[in-house]
Amino acid sequence: MNILKILFKNSFRHKLRTSLTVLSITIAILAFCLLRTVISAWYAGVEASSANRLVTRNAVSLIFSLPFSYKEKIRQTEGVSIVSYGNWFGGIYIDEKNFFANFAVEPKTYLDLYPEFRLSEDQKNAFLRDRRSFVAGRKLAAKYGWKVGDIVTLRGTIFPGNWEFVMRGIYNGRDETTDESQFFFHWDYLNETLKRTSPGRADQVGFYMIGVSNPALSTQVAERVDKSFKNSIAETLTETEKAFQMGFVSMSNAIITAIRLVSLVVIVIILAVVANTMAMTSRERIGEYSIFKTLGFGGWRIAGLIFGESLIITMIGCAFGIGFSFPVADAFGHAMGTYFPVFNVDNDTLGLAVLYSFTVGILAAIIPTYRAIKIPIADGLRSIG
Amino acid sequence: MENKHAIVEIQHVSKSYRRGSQIVPVLEDITFDISEGEFLALMGPSGSGKSTLLNLIAGIDKVDGGTITVGGVDITNLSETDLARWRSVNVGFIFQFYNLIPVLTAFENVELPLLLTPLSRDERRSHVETALRIVNLMDRMDHYPKQLSGGQQQRVAIARAVVTDPTILVADEPTGDLDRVSTGEIMELMDRLNIESGKTIIMVTHDPRAAQKAHKIRHLDKGILSNNEHS
Numbered sequence: 001m002n003i004l005k006i007l008f009k010n011s012f013r014h015k016l017r018t019s020l021t022v023l024s025i026t027i028a029i030l031a032f033c034l035l036r037t038v039i040s041a042w043y044a045g046v047e048a049s050s051a052n053r054l055v056t057r058n059a060v061s062l063i064f065s066l067p068f069s070y071k072e073k074i075r076q077t078e079g080v081s082i083v084s085y086g087n088w089f090g091g092i093y094i095d096e097k098n099f100f101a102n103f104a105v106e107p108k109t110y111l112d113l114y115p116e117f118r119l120s121e122d123q124k125n126a127f128l129r130d131r132r133s134f135v136a137g138r139k140l141a142a143k144y145g146w147k148v149g150d151i152v153t154l155r156g157t158i159f160p161g162n163w164e165f166v167m168r169g170i171y172n173g174r175d176e177t178t179d180e181s182q183f184f185f186h187w188d189y190l191n192e193t194l195k196r197t198s199p200g201r202a203d204q205v206g207f208y209m210i211g212v213s214n215p216a217l218s219t220q221v222a223e224r225v226d227k228s229f230k231n232s233i234a235e236t237l238t239e240t241e242k243a244f245q246m247g248f249v250s251m252s253n254a255i256i257t258a259i260r261l262v263s264l265v266v267i268v269i270i271l272a273v274v275a276n277t278m279a280m281t282s283r284e285r286i287g288e289y290s291i292f293k294t295l296g297f298g299g300w301r302i303a304g305l306i307f308g309e310s311l312i313i314t315m316i317g318c319a320f321g322i323g324f325s326f327p328v329a330d331a332f333g334h335a336m337g338t339y340f341p342v343f344n345v346d347n348d349t350l351g352l353a354v355l356y357s358f359t360v361g362i363l364a365a366i367i368p369t370y371r372a373i374k375i376p377i378a379d380g381l382r383s384i385g
Numbered sequence: 386m387e388n389k390h391a392i393v394e395i396q397h398v399s400k401s402y403r404r405g406s407q408i409v410p411v412l413e414d415i416t417f418d419i420s421e422g423e424f425l426a427l428m429g430p431s432g433s434g435k436s437t438l439l440n441l442i443a444g445i446d447k448v449d450g451g452t453i454t455v456g457g458v459d460i461t462n463l464s465e466t467d468l469a470r471w472r473s474v475n476v477g478f479i480f481q482f483y484n485l486i487p488v489l490t491a492f493e494n495v496e497l498p499l500l501l502t503p504l505s506r507d508e509r510r511s512h513v514e515t516a517l518r519i520v521n522l523m524d525r526m527d528h529y530p531k532q533l534s535g536g537q538q539q540r541v542a543i544a545r546a547v548v549t550d551p552t553i554l555v556a557d558e559p560t561g562d563l564d565r566v567s568t569g570e571i572m573e574l575m576d577r578l579n580i581e582s583g584k585t586i587i588m589v590t591h592d593p594r595a596a597q598k599a600h601k602i603r604h605l606d607k608g609i610l611s612n613n614e615h616s
Contacts, residue, residue: 001493003500009488291484294445295498295545296473298466377445378437384482 003301007308014281018313021277025317025360026324028270029353033325034332035263036349039256041333042249044342048177049242051215053113054222056208057244059235065204066234068191073228074208079221082211084109086187087204091154091163093144099339100140102154102183104190113211116174117182123148123169131189133168137180139341141170154183159190161197179341210238267356270314274364278310282368289372290380299373303365306372310365311358318357322350391418392553392585393442398451400437400608411437412608415451419553424579424586426599433605435589436557442587443476443555444468456552473501477546477584479575481558483538485530491517491541492526498549516544520574536567543574547584554578556588560595572598 012018040047056074058064068085075083086105092098107128111117119127119135126148127133136146146152150167165185173180187205194202212221222238229236239247249256282289289302297305325345333343400412411434419425419442427435440446441453444460452461456475463471478484485494495516499509517523520540530538539559546554556575560568576598578584588599596602604611 001489001496001500005493006486006489013488287484288486291486292497293469294443294472294478294484296469296501298469301501378440381445381480381484384480384484 003304003308007305007312010281010285010305011309011312017277017280021273021313022317022320024273025270025314025357026320028266028273029318029321029357030324030328032263032266032356033321033345033349033353034329035259035266036352037325037329037332037343037345038340039259039263040346040349041340041343042252042256044177044179044340045245046242046249048116048179048342049240049245051218051240051242052212053241054210054212054218054225054238055241055244056210056225056236056238057206059226059237062206064234065206066208066236068203068205070208070229070234070236071205074210074225077221077224077228079212079214079217079224080210081213082109082112084113084209084211085205085207086110086209087190087206088158089154089156089163089185089190090158091156091183093152093154098144100181100183101179101341102185104187105184106187107184110184110209113209116178117171118174119169119171127168130166130168131186131192132164132166134165134183134185135169135171136167136183137341138170138172139180140183141167143181146170159194159198159201161193163193176344177342181341209241267360270317270357271360271363274310274314274360275367277313278306278364278368281309282306282372286372286375286380287382287384290375290377290383293377294381302372303369306369307362307365310368311361314357314361314364315354318353321357322353325353390421392421392423392456393419393587394452394454395419395438395442396452396454398438398441398448398453400434400441400446400449410608412441415608415610417603417610419585419587421585422579422583424576424598424600425588426596426602427587427589427605428591428593428596428602429605431591434608435605438605439555439557439587439589442553443478444472473498474549475552477549477551477554479539479542479546479554479556479559481561483530483535483542483562485538485541485545487530490527490529491522491533491544494530494541495544495548498545502549512548513544516548517541519547519578520544534567535563536570539563539567539571540574543571543578547578547582552585554584554586556586556590558590558592559588560590560592568592568595 058066071083071085074080084106086103089102089104091102111119111124127135134152146167148167148169152165152167154163156163191202212218218240225238226236292302329343329345333340336343395415395417398412398415401408401410415438427438429435437446441448442455448461452459458471460468460471486497489497492513495513496509499512504512514523517526520543522537522540522544525533525537533541560571563571572595575586579586590596
């Protein structure tokens with residue numbers, strides 16, 4: 001026998017109570033992991049941003065476009081290595097609930113700027129050749145059962161009408177942080193159609209994507225680009241892709257703050273549950289701790305028994321919570337569809353779950369330990385019998 | 386017996402408890418010695434202070450005044466940590482309600498004090514088996530306390546008390562929760578430990594039949610030790 005065996009035997013002395021406490025911790029850790037993952041998913045776009053990409057948009061607002069003619073001037077700016085451009089299309093597939101991101105882009109430069117979208121050479125060439133074609137991410141294609149060669153129709157909202165596209169490729173993400181739920185088609189297809197149907201809206205782009213040769217000089221390049229269009233009919237605002245994505249996230253700051261608070265409240269709830277269990281346990285066993293003390297177990301050893309029991313209970317609950325978080329996050333991610341293109345429980349979340357559980361285990365044991373150590377042995381022994 | 390040196394020396398010990406704003410004296414100027422190998426019974430009415438005296442001798446309570454020396458060590462000056470270490474080596478406890486740990490088997494309960502020693506697992510096993518053999522419970526070593534009778538539980542408690550080969554055994558009403566037959570068995574066992582192993586035993590009891598087994602009986606009344614010694 002060793003102390004660890006005593007700890008485990010003590011921890012499961014009241015099987016129902018311990019099981020309910022472990023269940024509470026499991027649910028709380030599961031909730032914590034899911035809430036943190038929702039926050040991470042919100043920041044997925046920011047995380048996936050590249051340091052060598054800049055975004056140029058209309059300085060007034062993202063909803064205003066920029067002249068297509070800016071392209072050449074941007075390309076000639078010192079420090080710019082590549083320029084692509086595109087529009088948020090905002091098309092709807094069959095029903096409004098089928099939300100996913102769809103963009104009209106200049107395909108060659110766009111794919112060069114986004115090496116994380118991996119497309120086979122054959123599919124890439126087929127996509128580049130066909131102006132009515134599109135490519136979609138693996139998750140999006142799988143969700144709607146699209147195969148290469150399928151014709152997909154999007155109903156335009158910003159650009160009215162039914163738009164037909166032919167699928168020419170399915171891209172895979174370079175890693176799990178890459179969004180595999182996007183839909184890209186040729187900007188030329190959009191622009192040529194607009195020239196016929198709404199000539200006033202043609203030759204306009206929603207954003208320019210700029211590749212910089214040296215990420216360390218991104219700020220200077222952005223300033224040069226914006227300076228080029230100072231006092232023009234459409235002044236520009238150029239920022240790093242990360243800052244651009246953060247702009248979207250910051251619109252949801254209140255929600256994210258609320259989720260963060262709730263995730264912390266969950267931890268406080270676990271603390272209350274475990275502290276309650278440990279307080280009851282300690283009160284019931286005050287006589288037993290006195291027996292241990294009588295036999296020569298000193299304060300540190302008594303503390304070890306109580307802290308150990310508290311940590312065993314919290315860490316078992318934490319392990320179950322983390323274990324369940326993967327399948328539940330997977331199911332949640334599927335249920336949320338393309339609203340959260342990247343929904344994975346990351347290592348930071350797991351680390352925090354373990355750290356908070358450990359802290360809760362320690363905090364919950366402090367007062368019971370203090371009481372158990374401080375009570376005179378004779379008083380503790382009197383509580384037996 | 387008279388030639389043996391004193392293993393426990395109690396000098397002018399006093400002890401009182403605080404009840405609210407009132408201070409209640411429990412022991413007053415207690416002075417006596419206990420010889421090595423002695424089997425002493427402390428008797429007296431409830432509230433006379435006999436359990437308090439036993440606790441002071443065993444180092445689980447602190448005196449207000451006076452000194453207690455056990456085996457040459459003045460335990461009244463030891464810190465809590467040193468006192469815990471001292472108890473683990475020098476004192477074996479036998480309680481009225483056995484005080485076994487319910488989630489541990491008889492074997493594990495007896496092994497408990499040995500976890501504080503540097504003994505190896507095999508050495509611990511050997512010591513525990515010897516102790517259980519002394520109390521004739523080898524066949525029950527894997528039983529949990531609730532699977533044992535009161536007498537058997539007290540025998541496990543005695544095995545736990547002797548497994549570290551302590552300097553003194555202290556017993557607080559060891560037969561207080563037992564029937565007549567079990568009381569006889571336990572007292573026989575304690576008598577054997579005293580005679581065959583030479584253990585110094587200090588026992589608090591109400592039971593005159595249990596006290597008969599002791600070599601010496603001392604009476605406490607209202608915190609004062611009577612001068613009458615019965616041998």
